[in-house]
Amino acid sequence: MESADVVIAGGGIMGCALAYQLAKRNVDVLLLERETLGSQSTGKCAGGVRQQFSMEANVRLQRMSVKLLEGFEEETGQPADFRQIGYLFVLTLPQQVEDFRHNMEMWHRVGLTEARWVDAAEASRMVPVLNVDDVLGCTFCPTDGIASPADVTSGYAAAARRHGARLKEGVEVIGIDISSGRVQGVRTSEGEVATRLVLNCAGAWSPSIGRMAGLEIPVLPYRRHIAVTGPFPAVPRTSPMTVDFRTSLYFHPEGDGVLIGMSDREEPPGFASDVNWDFLAKMFQEAARRAPALAGAGIKTAWAGLYESTPDHQAILGAVPELEGFWCAAGFSGHGFMQAPAAALLLSQVLLDRSSEIDIAPFAFERFAKGSLVKEKNVI
Ligand SMILES: Cc1cc2nc3c(=O)[nH]c(=O)nc-3n(C[C@H](O)[C@H](O)[C@H](O)COP(=O)(O)OP(=O)(O)OC[C@H]3O[C@@H](n4cnc5c(N)ncnc54)[C@H](O)[C@@H]3O)c2cc1C
Incomplete structure (x- = not known):
């Protein structure tokens, strides 16, 4: 045996x-x-890699993961394609700003000192496609980024x-x-x-x-969607991973296009992982609100996979x-x-x-x- x-x-x-x-x-x-x-x-x-969590244990864990990904090629002999373009969390509700103020204190205390506040004007300069009309503030961590799964x-x-x-x-x-x-x-x-x-x-x-x-x-398994657009120069390869925290919509550069994702918070758990095109239409509506230029971006490909969520x-x-x-x-x-x-x-x-x-x-x-x-x- x-x-x-x-x-x-x-x-x-x-x-x-x-x-x-x-x-x-x-x-x-x-x-x-x-x-x-x-x-x-x-x-x-x-492929998102970030350290901006609300639980201290997750921040500590993630700081270690970032270090390991930075040294990945040296350690394993293969590149991770880890591009530290940063994560920008876009906050539009007063409670979020309050929560992230606590997060920021904790991040700095545990050594994530590079994380900082960004106001709407600076966010708009960082991500020119962003609609910042309702933005109360953002957090940005430049050592976050994306890597290749x-x-x-x-x-x-x-x-x-x-x-x-x-x-x-x-x-x-x-x-x-x-x-x-x-x-x-x-x-x-x-x-x-x-x-x-x-x-x-x-x-x-x-x-x-x-x-x-x-x-x-x-x-429990939860279906989650992603769409990737064709070439989209308005979101260059250096643009940060941008997260609209209220809706969970996020986007980041992917090749010469943009990868867009969002959670369907109403869908019950299940193992279905085919694409729900009605939901993708909703996702693009939210994308158009947060980054109006994305409304005109055609979908090159889309897929869904499973989150594996604990209580x-x-x-x-x-x-x-x-x-x-x-x-x-x-x-x-x-x-x-x-x-x-x-x-x-x-x-x-x-x-x-x-x-x-x-x-x-x-x-x-x-x-x-x-x-x-x-x-x-x-x-x-
Ligand atoms: C759309 C989407 C976007 C995401 N974005 C991010 C992100 O930006 N950043 C991030 O960190 N995470 C992200 N995630 C989550 C991330 O993909 C998962 O948390 C992670 O891949 C889990 O890895 P895993 O190895 O635990 O599970 P999996 O990759 O699912 O691996 C589990 C494996 O177990 C195998 N298996 C199951 N049963 C058996 C069996 N009986 N015998 C043998 N093999 C078995 C399966 O075939 C599977 O390959 C995303 C997930 C989705 C769906």
Whole structure:
């Protein structure tokens, strides 16, 4: 029977980053992906990387991810295409300004000193297509930006393989063997694997891996859309990622066009991931309000993918105490691409050293049972 020290279920950005961090430290890793690496939420994502969160733990995690992405090519030998064009949060409600004033104090306290306020006039100079008529203020962080989900995932996957990890595509985890109160192995579409540690990195599907072990992982799938326009010189490649915080509309340069996204906050959870063109029409209405020039931009391509949301919009990282040998790195609630580099490094430290450079206790599974949930508010 095949065996591995660790079996990672799921080969999105999280599984691949974790495979790399563990294999680099000589752990015998087997990653199983039922589709192809990075083809699900990771492959549908907008590539945004930001540090402007409302929860201090997320800011600390993200500062580490930014550093890791800055050094990505040196570390893995492959570029991340990380372009630090900054993130501009556009605020139009007094309560948002109040909340972001608190955020700004916290950001500076934890060392994100480059984040700053931008008034409507400056925002208009930074993003000339922006309608700033109702803008009360903006926050801007120049070290935020966008990176390539495909490059980062394949960079981690290739580096993991160089360190000896086995990454298999087209293999589904279908069961988890438990005896003597702990994980003993996994059953897969290609046979059984003996292992004493399963890492659930199955994103929106992480609850189904949990159910195989009798565990309830509180993650729900939400469809999210993106459209990319044809060439659009009015939004140059240096233009920041711009977020209209009230509507969740965001846009950033993508090639010589613009990538536009928005959350449909009314759609209930579900696994549908086809494009809802009626919703895209609404998204373009909002785009036309916030950046009137975008109204005339034709859609070159559009797609939808799944957010994997927890009740507090924070990831679940670490051991699940109910079952020895079962760990989770899932439920990133729409910010998993940017969080995976740091999450993987920190999890590998907790696993191998019993402590990590940054405390990941705020992401512990136990918080759901305790009911001590504090929501991350800056979710787009
Ligand atoms: C439209 C959109 C825009 C987004 N924009 C951003 C952004 O700008 N920045 C950001 O940080 N995040 C963004 N996200 C969120 C981000 O894509 C996710 O948080 C992240 O990709 C999650 O990575 P993951 O590895 O946990 O999950 P996934 O990439 O979904 O990987 C999980 C993998 O598990 C596999 N799997 C499932 N079940 C099994 C099984 N039984 N056996 C084997 N394999 C299995 C799946 O096939 C899948 O490949 C966006 C998401 C969407 C949909």
